[in-house]
Amino acid sequence: MGEMAKPEGAAGPAPARPADGAAQAQMDEPQLRAALALLTQEVETLRLAGAERDTLAGLVNQLREANQNLLLDSVDARVLREDAGQIERRQSDFLATLAHELRNPLAPISLASSMLTKTPGTASQLLNLQTIIERQVKHLSRLLDELLDAARLSSGRIALTWLPLALGALLARAAEVVQGRVSERRQRLTLKIGTAPIVVDGDQARLVQAFANLLVNASKYTHDGGRIEIEARVLDGQAVVTVSDNGAGIAPDVMPHIFYLYTHGPSSLTRPESGLGVGLNVVRNIVEMHGGAVAAASGGQMSGSMFTVTLPLSRAGLPAEPPAAPGPAQPRRGRHILLVEDNVDASDTLSMLLRHEGHSVVTAYDGPTGLAMAYAHRFDVLICDIGLPGLDGYDLIRKLRGSAGAHIPFAIAVSGFSMAEGRPRAIAAGFGQYLVKPINVDALLTLIASDAVTQLVRKDG
Template structure:
């Protein structure tokens, strides 16, 4: 009830009034009706009181309201749609009507007449037509606040008019045809294009009632051609029986219909998602079958089914007429020999002849007879009783009267082939060009005198144009085959002979009839493999494709060929031939080899780059630690050492990301999956990023529900994923920001989100944030750093785990959220954590360390650092000096660089293992090479540990602390 007017807007009968009375308007963008502006209430009242289909859209989101008459337009969309956005309800046609809506909302009324829209009102695409208007609705302030639509669906009217035009076109085209195949092909093509089909095929049923002989097979160019024969029983017994009774069968989806699903291979051969079968039964026997298909599933309109049945009947009648015309043509020859004696029969034959005919008498060539085809050809002019030159003056100017005079004077016939003739379709129209085949035959009386001329011929314009089109197509095909270096071939399995296209010499190096026998041209290393593929295809009545090498017989060159072939079968499904193509892909193979070589060189470059970058980082990192240890009381030096350490860690992280991305893209990363608890992964992640979070003063919130099932994953890699995300959140959020990690279970997956209220992401960057080298626009100081690798690595690692990662952001300055979804490890429960017995601390003597590195700065700074921690350290800068040192000293630990100047670290390790003094020493590789193959190689050379420069001193100290003899017990 409206408080101001006392008028209830939704009072009264009607489906939509009832829905609007029940509608929870507070949950919609429109709000309670009592708060609606008067212009909206007025428009709604007009709409609900109208029996004409109407709707209105109101507000910024164009909330959608409609009346009872509009329900039929909605189809299955009708339901709880009241108040939803216009664009959501009609999403399937929004791209078509959105410009019209925008025009109306700008204040300009718009009208559309019979606009075609492809709607999905019943679960499938449907061609519809509407006449409607969009009118702007102004609110009390005068601004356009909504739009109003009154519409009429004109689909039936438009399609009915189209069907009528189609019937007229079909009648016109078929009236000119006599050959059964031409009739069937023309009707199939017209019907296929009219109904937007993927295939329209017409088949006659042979006398056995089972075999279909395909007379016409029109397709939209995407469906493969049908074989010459099909068997009705291949459609299924139930379908065959229904067709025999003359029932048209509609299948909306052959993949799901109970009648077609068991015989799906047959219907897939028809390239059919939706199929209509129209049988024609005459005298109690199935005579023909019209097969119509859509590539995708969809319903068949009743009107189109009726139209198809009508077309099938018309094809039958036209073909019967064609057969009769064929029989009649045989009789025409006999009738022509009795022309004088049987003039009445001649006139009948004249009128029924498929070509044009005329008889002219006397030297002025006066028309005595002209059949309908002749009259139609020359434009329905008055001919009888008029001289040729007067009736057809434009032909007289083209020399045809002179030809008639010649035949009349000499008594010798004249014939023309593909003669170019200019004819006016009407006296006032411009001339049109035709091509004619004709003959001028003299008519003789009893004494042999010429009394007239008989003209017979055909308008062959369509044939001439078709021939030119075929020649043009063949020329383009030849040119395309030459450019693509493609050979087309047919292999007759019975005679074992292969026929080739004309360009065989250019591609294969032999003429078409001089091919090496059997498989002689195929490279011996590929021969058995290709023979097996071909035999397999023949046995399966299928196809094959293969890449192989061939040897050109003309120059012995080895070429790469991509061959594809399809086995052809007879009516009994016996293989009779293979049709195929062969492409010379030698240049492509060379390009691929070049790309692989470039990729290998790129990987070698990345490994060398990492090594060369890590080497100078090692002494810098060690020097920073030395500063921290030796100058701990000097706050400025301590801050300096911390800055150096952070920058070294950042540089090392960039190198590691670069190598990780390279390994992921080449598929070299192998996960080591185990049951993992997400809270443990989160704890490890937070620990790694804690320093940065505290440094920038962020507030970190963790939301981890209890009893979250475990995931199966690689612990190191998952920590790497979440560390990247959390590190980004900390870097790209201004100091004092809010960061949250939230985890939850979602069906059979675990979802973990990292949110922040930082700088956000531009909308145009969102689709590309996981691409390699993608970054937002940097500030001039490049404060955030990075190469744009981290998120690409995150995406790759998550997908290796069978998960997915996504990002969302409301825009610049509004933060972002990265969400990782990982599959749960079923119902597996993590075993309870075992409490490890606390190791008894046994004091150990510091081992003697031999440090070998040709980088003197790196060696000296690391030696100083170790000595500060109480280790005895010997330093050498090449392998020879190191081996000489072991003759004087017996180190327990050997820290060896790999890239030494005389012999490499691998060989040095093997020699140290062979010496009695150092056979039991702990060998630690200290190198800039950190890829998996480098670690495997160092292990095989005898190293116990593999550390990557710049070395993490905590890791080195942990190793060294476990080495050495127990310290002597204290003496009391």
């Protein structure tokens, strides 16, 4: 059949296109069929490619849309997160201010009640009432501390002092904190710390606080005579502490919320003390600030609870000796004291107490008067509030220290700000010591009687 041989299938060579009508006329029917089949196949391939392109275009559109939605969602989430963060910060700030303000009236109440014990001939009935006032003031002041602390910890505004610490000693200290309450309820507290020292890096006071909070809960939510155990060990290169009890347990619906601020389980008879619902949030924040984690487990109601804290082991591995507790006050008589305090009740009660201890006290109720008095007389000790009308405590001490020739007494700042927040500022401004309101009277008397003041008086005298 000459050169126009019939092509074999679709893959065969394409039929030569007829050059002119004459040549076309020469194509026989089978050749035409083959050419047609090829054309049909080409059209079909193009159609399929077109359909695929449409599908692809559709998919691209869907992807683009999904991407846009994702973008919008993530922007929404970021805005919501920022809003929530702002609300939480504002709430924390409000609580911190509230706690700070509530400390002020507490100071004179506490001092007035201390005065009752120091006044000769106080009737025994009054002394009983004094004990109640003192106890309640301590309770209130502890609640305020917790509130302030929780607010600060949750917003990360807390500075840690890092040291290598022996975990066993930390747990023993935490156990001391709850010992009173545990014995009162005839519970058995077992401490298992092993013999090999486990060392972690961290802030001693904060870690003790975290473990004490877990132990307080274990005691609080366990019946009288119940069992509490705290154990430390090393597991997978980490320090692991478990606090377990055989008490009330935690219901599954409460479990997911227990580490959030201001949440607590249902009130019941196993909850003899009301709390703020901050203890576990404080635990979680402290542990996480130390690079660790805390988890809770319970078999459900009435089947006990177990809290597990993991902390990284110390790289330094050197246990620090816990600082020695301050020695008992050794009151020495007759310091000459300037007291600058704008709360008249607080000033009156504190000056009464100081005079009762044999000191002479001059009072000022505002900053400028306090500064003028400090210029005019040689005081051994200055006790100065921070928030003062006219001139605050920081400026008062700065001005006094900045004045050539002025006599500088041993300066103690007193304020409602927590130790962590208030102390660095007070020391930076020029105070020698810092006390948080309500003042621990014994700590103040110890300071006034301390060698630091004696040396200052000798040097000047």
